[in-house]
Amino acid sequence: MGTITVKDGTEIFFKDWGQREAQPIVFHHGWPLSSDDWDSQMLFFLGQGYRVIAHDRRGHGRSTQTDTGNAMDTYAADVAALVAALDLKDAIHVGHSTGGGEVAHYVARAEPGRVAKAALIGAVTPVMVKSEANPGGLPLEVFDGFRAALAANRAQFYRDVPAGPFYGFNRAGAAVSQGVIDNWWRQGMMGGAKAQYDCIAAFSETDFTEDLKAIDVPVLVMHGTDDQIVPIADSALLAHPLLKHGTLKTYEGFPHGMCTTHADVINPDLLAFFRA
Numbered sequence: 001m002g003t004i005t006v007k008d009g010t011e012i013f014f015k016d017w018g019q020r021e022a023q024p025i026v027f028h029h030g031w032p033l034s035s036d037d038w039d040s041q042m043l044f045f046l047g048q049g050y051r052v053i054a055h056d057r058r059g060h061g062r063s064t065q066t067d068t069g070n071a072m073d074t075y076a077a078d079v080a081a082l083v084a085a086l087d088l089k090d091a092i093h094v095g096h097s098t099g100g101g102e103v104a105h106y107v108a109r110a111e112p113g114r115v116a117k118a119a120l121i122g123a124v125t126p127v128m129v130k131s132e133a134n135p136g137g138l139p140l141e142v143f144d145g146f147r148a149a150l151a152a153n154r155a156q157f158y159r160d161v162p163a164g165p166f167y168g169f170n171r172a173g174a175a176v177s178q179g180v181i182d183n184w185w186r187q188g189m190m191g192g193a194k195a196q197y198d199c200i201a202a203f204s205e206t207d208f209t210e211d212l213k214a215i216d217v218p219v220l221v222m223h224g225t226d227d228q229i230v231p232i233a234d235s236a237l238l239a240h241p242l243l244k245h246g247t248l249k250t251y252e253g254f255p256h257g258m259c260t261t262h263a264d265v266i267n268p269d270l271l272a273f274f275r276a
Contacts, residue, residue, distance in 0.1 A: 006058075006081045008069060013062035014082060017042065018051035023116070024091040025274070027054040028079070028099030030122075031203055032158070032196040033187040034061025037096070040263040041270070048271060055082055057102070059195020061187065070198035072206045076105040083114055090116040092274055096259055097122050097230060098203040108211035119220040119270060122230050122256050125208040125239040136234040143204045150197055158188040165228035168255030180260055212242035219246045220273045222266065224254030247273070 003011045015035055025045055027038040035054035042052045056063040058078055059070050079102065083091065093115060095103030100123020107118050130137035149157040162184035164170040169181070188196070221243070223236035232250065240248040249269060251258060259266050 003063075004082055004085045006078050010058050010064045010066055010069065010078070012055055012058060012064075012078050012082060014053060014055035015042070016051070016053045016086065018046050019049075020051065022049055022051040023274075024051040024053055024086075024088045026079075026083070026088065026091050026093045027052070028093065028095035028102045029054065029057065029060070030097030030099050031199050032060060032191055033184065034190060036061070036183070036187055037260070041094070041259060041267060044263070044267045045271070050274075053082075053086065053088070055079070056191075057099075057199075059199065060191040062190065065192030065195060067192075067194045070195045070202060072101060072105050072202050075102045075202070076109060079106040080110070083110075089113055092117045092119070094119040094270065095121065095123060097256065098124055098199065101125055101203055101206060101208055104208045104211040104215065105206070107217065108214040115217050117218045117220070117274065118215065119222065119273065120236075120239065121222045121259060121266070122224065122227055123221070123235060123239065124203045124206075124230055125235060126212055126242060127207040127209065128204040128230065128234070134234070138204070138231075138234075143200050146200050147197055150193065150200075154193055154196075155185075155189065158185045162257070166255065167257040167261050168226055168228065170228075171226070171255075180257075184257075208239075209242060212239055213244075216244055218273075218276075219243050220270070221246055221248045222251070222258075222269070223248075224251045224256065224258045226253045227256045229256035 029037045034056045038054045059066045093103045100120040130139050162181045169176045221240045223232045240246045
């Protein structure tokens with residue numbers, strides 16, 4: 001574990017486990033979480049001989065609680081700074097939700113030789129908010145509701161999201177885990193309210209269409225059909241055709257947080273893609 005300081009003085013916390021000569025996998029977390037959300041994947045792929053790296057996005061987790069720079073351009077620049085500091089080559093970048101947008105934005109701009117493959121899991125790509133160009137998107141009022149709930153009672157909001165739609169725990173017959181809910185809340189409350197508030201616009205309003213078109217490495221797009229946070233019809237099914245070397249894999253009935261609830265399925269599928 002360590003930190004790097006980027007050009008505006010923000011400290012970015014990261015974990016870096018495994019042999020330095022092993023192929024690196026860089027994990028990018030969702031909103032409003034931290035690198036801890038990748039515990040299952042980091043332990044699994046460390047055991048498979050990879051070097052595993054995950055960072056806390058600025059304003060999240062143990063990174064600086066920034067009041068400015070909470071936008072996708074800055075997030076991608078922070079990743080580029082981390083990659084340069086660790087001198088990562090032929091890395092695989094894996095992003096969940098907001099982290100999927102971050103991966104697309106970074107990989108489209110990465111220096112040659114830095115990236116080998118990428119995976120977008122429940123990703124916000126190509127764009128979430130509804131507009132004339134994106135009629136199937138979610139209305140801006142949905143994200144205004146997120147902001148209002150965060151500002152009014154962040155602690156309660158961060159209970160309600162994981163206890164309900166994020167992991168599909170609101171579905172009949174769901175195997176609800178209080179530990180998973182508590183861990184989501186813990187991660188969310190570690191971060192800064194201002195940065196997390198700003199990030200709602202970053203993940204919902206950024207258009208990643210041109211990023212997806214520009215990516216020239218193999219990309220695995222993974223999405224649950226019962227994703228209540230990032231509906232599959234306006235994300236994965238639209239993102240996949242924009243990729244030059246994309247593979248789409250859907251999971252019947254899986255929720256947004258399937259990396260946690262179904263790690264036993266997701267991890268081997270990622271491994272197969274990495275080794276292909």
